[in-house]
Amino acid sequence: xxxxxxxxxxxxxxxxxxxxxxxxxxxxxxxxxxxxxxxxxxxxxxxxxxxxxxxxxxxxxxxxxxxxxxxxxxxxxxxxxxxxxxxxxxxxxxxxxxxxxxxxxxxxxxxxxxxxxxxxxxxxxxxxxxxxxxxxxxxxxxxxxxxxxxxxxxxxxxxxxxxxxxxxxxxxxxxxxxxxxxxxxxxxxxxxxxxxxxxxxxxxxxxxxxxxxxxxxxxxxxxxxxxxxxxxxxxxxxxxxxxxxxxxxxxxxxxxxxxxxxxxxxxxxxxxxxxxxxxxxxxxxxxxxxxxxxxxxxxxxxxxxxxxxxxxxxxxxxxxxxxxxxxxxxxxxxxxxxxxxxxxxxxxxxxxxxxxxxxxxxxxxxxxxxxxxxxxxxxxxxxxxxxxxxxxxxxxxxxx
Amino acid sequence: xxxxxxxxxxxxxxxxxxxxxxxxxxxxxxxxxxxxxxxxxxxxxxxxxxxxxxxxxxxxxxxxxxxxxxxxxxxxxxxxxxxxxxxxxxxxxxxxxxxxxxxxxxxxxxxxxxxxxxxxxxxxxxxxxxxxxxxxxxxxxxxxxxxxxxxxxxxxxxxxxxxxxxxxxxxxxxxxxxxxxxxxxxxxxxxxxxxxxxxxxxxxxxxxxxxxxxxxxxxxxxxxxxxxxxxxxxxxxxxxxxxxxxxxxxxxxxxxxxxxxxxxxxxxxxxxxxxxxxxxxxxxxxxxxxxxxxxxxxxxxxxxxxxxxxxxxxxxxxxxxxxxxxxxxxxxxxxxxxxxxxxxxxxxxxxxxxxxxxxxxxxxxxxxxxxxxxxxxxxxxxxxxxxxxxxxxxxxxxxxxxxxxxxxxxxxxxxxxxxxxxxxxxxxxxxxxxxxxxx
Numbered sequence: 001x002x003x004x005x006x007x008x009x010x011x012x013x014x015x016x017x018x019x020x021x022x023x024x025x026x027x028x029x030x031x032x033x034x035x036x037x038x039x040x041x042x043x044x045x046x047x048x049x050x051x052x053x054x055x056x057x058x059x060x061x062x063x064x065x066x067x068x069x070x071x072x073x074x075x076x077x078x079x080x081x082x083x084x085x086x087x088x089x090x091x092x093x094x095x096x097x098x099x100x101x102x103x104x105x106x107x108x109x110x111x112x113x114x115x116x117x118x119x120x121x122x123x124x125x126x127x128x129x130x131x132x133x134x135x136x137x138x139x140x141x142x143x144x145x146x147x148x149x150x151x152x153x154x155x156x157x158x159x160x161x162x163x164x165x166x167x168x169x170x171x172x173x174x175x176x177x178x179x180x181x182x183x184x185x186x187x188x189x190x191x192x193x194x195x196x197x198x199x200x201x202x203x204x205x206x207x208x209x210x211x212x213x214x215x216x217x218x219x220x221x222x223x224x225x226x227x228x229x230x231x232x233x234x235x236x237x238x239x240x241x242x243x244x245x246x247x248x249x250x251x252x253x254x255x256x257x258x259x260x261x262x263x264x265x266x267x268x269x270x271x272x273x274x275x276x277x278x279x280x281x282x283x284x285x286x287x288x289x290x291x292x293x294x295x296x297x298x299x300x301x302x303x304x305x306x307x308x309x310x311x312x313x314x315x316x317x318x319x320x321x322x323x324x325x326x327x328x329x330x331x332x333x334x335x336x337x338x339x340x341x342x343x344x345x346x347x348x349x350x351x352x353x354x355x356x357x358x359x360x361x362x363x364x365x366x367x368x369x370x371x372x373x374x375x376x377x378x379x380x381x382x383x384x385x386x387x388x389x390x391x392x393x394x395x396x397x398x399x400x
Numbered sequence: 401x402x403x404x405x406x407x408x409x410x411x412x413x414x415x416x417x418x419x420x421x422x423x424x425x426x427x428x429x430x431x432x433x434x435x436x437x438x439x440x441x442x443x444x445x446x447x448x449x450x451x452x453x454x455x456x457x458x459x460x461x462x463x464x465x466x467x468x469x470x471x472x473x474x475x476x477x478x479x480x481x482x483x484x485x486x487x488x489x490x491x492x493x494x495x496x497x498x499x500x501x502x503x504x505x506x507x508x509x510x511x512x513x514x515x516x517x518x519x520x521x522x523x524x525x526x527x528x529x530x531x532x533x534x535x536x537x538x539x540x541x542x543x544x545x546x547x548x549x550x551x552x553x554x555x556x557x558x559x560x561x562x563x564x565x566x567x568x569x570x571x572x573x574x575x576x577x578x579x580x581x582x583x584x585x586x587x588x589x590x591x592x593x594x595x596x597x598x599x600x601x602x603x604x605x606x607x608x609x610x611x612x613x614x615x616x617x618x619x620x621x622x623x624x625x626x627x628x629x630x631x632x633x634x635x636x637x638x639x640x641x642x643x644x645x646x647x648x649x650x651x652x653x654x655x656x657x658x659x660x661x662x663x664x665x666x667x668x669x670x671x672x673x674x675x676x677x678x679x680x681x682x683x684x685x686x687x688x689x690x691x692x693x694x695x696x697x698x699x700x701x702x703x704x705x706x707x708x709x710x711x712x713x714x715x716x717x718x719x720x721x722x723x724x725x726x727x728x729x730x731x732x733x734x735x736x737x738x739x740x741x742x743x744x745x746x747x748x749x750x751x752x753x754x755x756x757x758x759x760x761x762x763x764x765x766x767x768x769x770x771x772x773x774x775x776x777x778x779x780x781x782x783x784x785x786x787x788x789x790x791x792x793x794x795x796x797x798x799x800x801x802x803x804x805x806x807x808x809x810x811x812x813x814x815x816x817x818x819x820x821x822x823x824x825x826x827x828x829x830x831x832x833x834x835x836x837x838x839x
Contacts (some may be wrong), residue, residue, distance in 0.1 A: 017588070023658075023659050026659060026662065027659050027660075027661040027662060030661060030662055030665060031661060034665065040692075041692035044691065044692050044693060044694055044695065045688075045691045045692055047695055048690070048691045048695055049691065051695060118445070119435070119438065119442070120435065120436060120438075120442045120445050120446060120449075121435035121436060122435075122436055122445075122446050122449045122450070123445050123446070123449055126449055126452075126453070132820065132823075133816070135819075135823075136768070136772075136815065136816045136819035136820045136823065137772075137812045137815050137816055137819070138772040138773070138775040138786075138815055139772070140775040140776060140778070140779075140786060141775060141786060141808060141811055141812055141815065144786070144790075144808065145808045145812075148804055152804075338676070338677035338678075339677065341677040341679045341680060342677075342679065342776070342779075344679060344779055345778075345779050352677070352679055352680060352683070356680060356683050360683075360687065366684075366687035366688050366691060367688060367691065370680065370683065370684045370687065370688055373680055374672075374676045374680050374684070377675060377676045377677060377680065378672065378675040378676060380675075381671075381674070381675035381676075382671070382675060
């Protein structure tokens with residue numbers, strides 16, 4: 001029997017079946033379509049702008065702003081400042097509320113996340129109700145609530161609530177003593193820097209010592225002492241020997257308003273409370289998931305090695321939980337930063353309110369303003385995720 | 401022998417007395433001791449929490465129920481000075497304004513149309529979310545085609561005037577499309593039938609949609625400026641959902657694609673939208689969309705935030721779907737390819753059904769976020785629920801101290817019910833999907 005099968009030539013297929021040709025075709029098609037859309041949009045925009053007689057380009061940043069901003073960290077005045085300055089003021093205000101919000105939200109979120117895992121039934125349930133309630137109501141509504149419903153009934157400046165220690169509360173916000181720094185305050189800053197560097201050096205040394213000899217040092221205590229104690233000590237020494245480097249200017253009651261001091265806007269407080277409590281609910285869930293992700297065997301094994309409960313938490317559970325917690329925690333931080341743009345609803349002068357609101361309305365240069373604002377948020381997001389990816393690569397478990 | 405002697409040293413010869421039984425192991429008292437008062441720290445915590453509850457809960461209950469005013473026609477019913485006792489929530493205000501909160505300024509005789517829209521929406525959502533519902537494929541067709549078209553006609557009144565010669569243009573375009581597909585099939589030496597079916601299918605879907613939109617159903621046209629309240633809130637959420645799923649899937653496929661330009665374009669779009677706050681996207685849609693379109697096409701004020709929301713939701717949906725695609729074992733792709741399926745067949749028949757199934761909880765969570773985010777359209781001047789409350793709250797006819805609180809409480813309740821319901825569904829789904837892994 002002849003079992004040789006004649007090897008037929010494969011049928012000649014059209015070159016259109018070549019995957020490379022197809023890939024090139026689809027991608028060229030995409031490029032053509034996108035380019036066409038961009039081209040149409042650009043020509044339309046140019047025509048529309050010319051009709052509406054709106055200038056284009058970034059020259060408007062040099063123009064005088066002509067409006068006031070209620071909170072600015074850098075000197076700003078309606079007459080003397082430009083739109084560029086307004087942009088900076090808005091950006092700084094966004095960063096300030098985001099930074100403070102992140103700190104508070106982290107503290108509150110960790111506390112609630114741990115409370116949700118508490119063996120105490122009542123604590124766990126209350127934490128759960130908090131999380132469910134805050135997560136399922138829009139942030140905008142919460143901000144409006146905090147702003148209008150809580151801060152609204154505060155008294156007029158004339159009848160400010162005196163809270164002692166130079167703190168006053170009224171409908172214009174919280175007034176408190178403003179620190180005045182003398183020139184030799186730099187000594188304290190230098191002490192702080194030395195403390196931080198010293199703490200790092202000690203940490204490194206202690207780790208090496210432990211690896212070599214097994215002896216443990218009180219790293220936490222020494223760090224605290226160096227970072228906090230050293231500047232405070234410097235302050236006390238300076239205050240006793242020379243002039244006090246930090247003085248306070250308390251607000252005083254005037255006829256209509258409070259004079260001097262430092263004012264915290266009610267908008268700022270409402271935004272901060274809203275962002276903090278809202279984000280804390282999300283962080284709590286992140287923390288809970290992270291701690292639950294550490295298998296029970298880990299803490300049992302640590303216990304059988306003779307570690308005390310505190311040590312188990314500190315040395316075994318938390319380091320492993322952090323690996324799970326940090327990436328979603330970062331995205332919550334980013335969410336908080338992005339959510340701070342809701343300030344526009346309650347009138348806190350953040351980037352969106354100042355730049356996309358007032359400046360956009362005054363100049364009408366929508367494209368430039370939107371591009372700049374979005375660029376800022378994009379930069380923050382991308383830089384953060386870049387840093388996070390690096391961190392993740394460092395802490396990821398290396399498997400073989 | 402020696403062992404017996406040795407053993408007696410450490411083996412007990414007499415029985416130990418049994419320990420007394422624990423006093424309480426079940427019952428409320430034992431439970432309380434176990435869960436509330438197991439140690440000094442726990443006891444203090446319990447007491448602190450109890451005190452906090454004592455401080456917060458009674459005033460809230462008093463505000464919402466005990467002191468609340470349920471009936472009344474104007475501010476006099478809700479003012480302490482006229483009523484004579486402390487006044488909590490003024491539900492009379494909500495009851496009187498409920499039509500405004502639900503429909504906005506939608507003309508009263510036409511509100512049945514909005515009600516039908518709500519009903520259609522409920523049917524569509526129920527059909528898709530209930531996993532054992534019959535013919536869920538038809539459900540998808542309903543939700544992504546029939547329902548949007550029907551809602552559009554119902555809410556606006558339909559009867560759009562496309563202008564003369566439109567259908568001629570459409571017919572030419574249709575013939576051109578079918579011809580193009582047939583030509584492609586000819587050059588590719590594949591079946592003409594498939595090409596014809598696809599071509600005619602696309603033409604039929606678009607044609608039927610347009611015909612219905614143009615058809616005069618005798619409905620009174622209602623301009624979008626009159627829409628408001630819960631109608632707009634649900635509408636924005638629905639548009640976000642209806643658009644974000646298909647576009648999200650396409651973007652996710654693009655991001656996982658092997659074609660570099662396609663992947664790059666998807667990545668840029670997704671990361672760009674996810675990196676900026678929704679409010680900036682909305683303001684962008686509001687101010688820049690009219691600029692980018694030809695000069696005389698006025699874009700409806702309601703359409704602008706809808707476009708913004710759809711773009712925003714698509715990017716987030718894409719990331720969720722990508723998670724599902726990545727979770728698919730490689731064997732599924734290889735198995736599909738070894739069966740000789742091409743890319744669309746592989747994705748539609750093998751990968752996506754499984755991938756979408758595992759990310760249902762993620763999809764629902766995205767919807768929760770989207771639903772909450774719809775409240776932001778009020779910032780760009782759209783009359784959603786929040787805006788209607790903001791507008792009613794300052795109505796001089798209802799000027800009373802607790803009106804703001806009442807309005808916000810109502811809105812909070814509304815959002816909470818929807819979001820909480822969705823999150824319960826998502827948790828239940830997660831449990832169901834994890835059932836296979838549980839032993």
